[in-house]
């Protein structure tokens with residue numbers, strides 16, 4: 139079953155035509171990564187899906203419903219958990235207070251469950267948002283989205299600015315969510331980290347999808363990975379044993 143189907147999206151900022159017929163799909167239980175260089179249109183694709191910048195042409199279907207022109211709150215209510223770029227957590231509130239902000243949607247995720255699965259956040263419970271490291275802030279932002287009990291989690295560059303070891307920790311959160319039955323759409327600059335967790339990959343270039351296929355196949359294509367990953371290509375080391 140499809141969690142998300144986007145077809146032929148054309149999205150503009152004013153007169154700037156950014157997406158030129160973008161199509162992608164996330165099926166139930168999948169982690170799908172959307173890759174591409176700076177400015178390729180990844181964030182714009184996510185904004186079109188989440189209802190923040192509506193596509194002028196094309197269709198977004200979420201959980202079988204056409205949501206192309208729905209406002210963001212209605213899309214969130216349907217089960218889309220969107221974590222934008224830049225970790226917008228409340229810096230003057232504690233971790234615990236941050237987690238109490240979202241309006242709950244019924245489901246298996248609760249604050250005790252979050253603390254159980256992300257002990258790092260439990261340890262930091264009474265720390266203010268601004269006292270957290272970048273990795274902890276990202277985990278908190280994802281945890282907050284999970285409390286909405288989404289069926290599809292959409293993450294925009296969770297690894298941005300994080301050291302490799304911390305990236306691995308944040309990506310464990312992604313696999314935990316997937317293991318809990320949540321589908322994930324992941325936008326990343328860190329190509330190697332993303333293809334290591336994803337089932338399928340799409341590559342966006344200048345508003346066009348130029349690759350679509352298995353993430354494992356993509357990972358094998360060293361030349362392609364290197365071209366996309368650029369300078370960060372050497373940074374990612376797969377998690378070692380234990």
Ligand SMILES: Nc1ncnc2c1ncn2[C@@H]1O[C@H](COP(=O)(O)OP(=O)(O)OP(=O)(O)O)[C@@H](O)[C@H]1O
Pocket residue numbers: 151154156174175176177178179180181182183327
């Ligand atoms: N609010 C805006 N108004 C006008 N142009 C914008 C706006 N936001 C983004 N753009 C432009 O749209 C294009 C796509 O941007 P987008 O943020 O979707 O790319 P991206 O692939 O997510 O890149 P990045 O990795 O830098 O976030 C870029 O050329 C960008 O300059």
